[in-house]
Amino acid sequence: MGKNKNEMSFLDHLEELRWHLIRSFAVIFIIACVVFIYIEPIYDNLLIVHLDGTFVTYQFFCDSFQLIGLDSDFCSLTFDDDLVNIDVTGQFTMAIWTALILGLILAFPYVLYEMWRFIAPGLSPKERGKSRWFIFLASFLFFIGLLFSYYVIMPMSSYFFYNFKITDQIKNTILAQSHISLLTNTLLGISLVFELPLVIYFLSKLGLITPAFLRKYRKHALVVVLILSAIITPPDVASQIVVAIPIMLLYQVGIIISKRVEKNLKKKLKNEQSSRGI
Structure with a gap:
């Protein structure tokens, strides 16, 4: 008979955590190996396509501007220099680093599953049943953030940085490592930011934040979001707004979630007091 999770010692918990981490890293490594094998088509068809003026996002912006009768640089966009x-x-x-990053991204749902397996035995059956949605929702938000960063933020970043010049006397020679670093930082950064509603949910469950707190500091949060947007996007107002809008929407969703959590906690406390005759 194996030990019950509640009966395990601290060292037993560490051993259990170690195996969850080992399995997570193993899956990441296996996926990374597959990515490394196909690294050339992955680069050609996924990672450097933002340097092609016919990329779907640029065409979308071109068509959108033409629809309202405006000329746009997106319709004749070129990237002169090769990496x-x-x-x-x-x-x-660079190939190894890229494979590991993509391995982490693709293995994200499994890593969440291993996290859930570690904490699930310590939950009550009711809590365990309710927590199953965590893996799906966290993965959903992560990949929505991934798509948003890939199809919106990265094209805008490429367009800005590759076309910005102080003077024509200075020629750009872009390192491939620099481009891939911009890409991976953007993908991971935006994807993790999209986990904001879940972070708010757990902080509300722990009683560290309340909906009143979130509403009170909404303006402060907007300033933080704009600063964050300025860090992870090109330094122009349009890009910052494009990033800030979905983050603030997620923040608003977080307020609704926090309100629901607070309501459930109050209801649970009231039921406990009633059962004790208080």
Whole structure:
């Protein structure tokens, strides 16, 4: 008979956590190996397509501006310079790093599943049943953020940075590593930001924040979001607004979630007091 989770010692818990981490890293590594095998078509068809003026996002902006009768640079967008590598081992290490990042992204639902398996035995049957939605919802928000960053933020970042010039006397020579770093930071950063409603949910469950607190500091949150948007997007107002709008919508959803959590906690406390005759 195995030990009950509640009867396990601290070292037993660490051992259990170690195996969950090992399985998570194993899945990430396996996916990374598959990505590494197909790294060339992945780069050609997914990772550097933002440097193609015919990319779907640029065409969408072009068609949208033409629809309202405005000329747009998106209709004749070109990226003159090829990406370069100046390090002997640069392309190899970049391929390994890219494979690991994509392995983490694709394995995200499984990593969440392992996290849930670790904490689930310590939950009551009712709590365990309710927590099953966590994996689906967290994965859903993560991949929505991934698509948003890939099809909106990254094209806008590429358009801005590759076309910005202080003077024509300065020529850009873009390192491939720099482009991939911008891409991976954007994908991971925006995807994790989209987990905001779940973060608010758990902080509300722990009693660390309340809907009143969130409403009171909504304006402060907007300032923080704008600063965050300025960090992870090109330094122009349009890009910051594009990022800020969905984040603030997620913040508003978080307020609704926090209100629901507070209501349930009050109801639970009232029922407990009634059962004790208080």
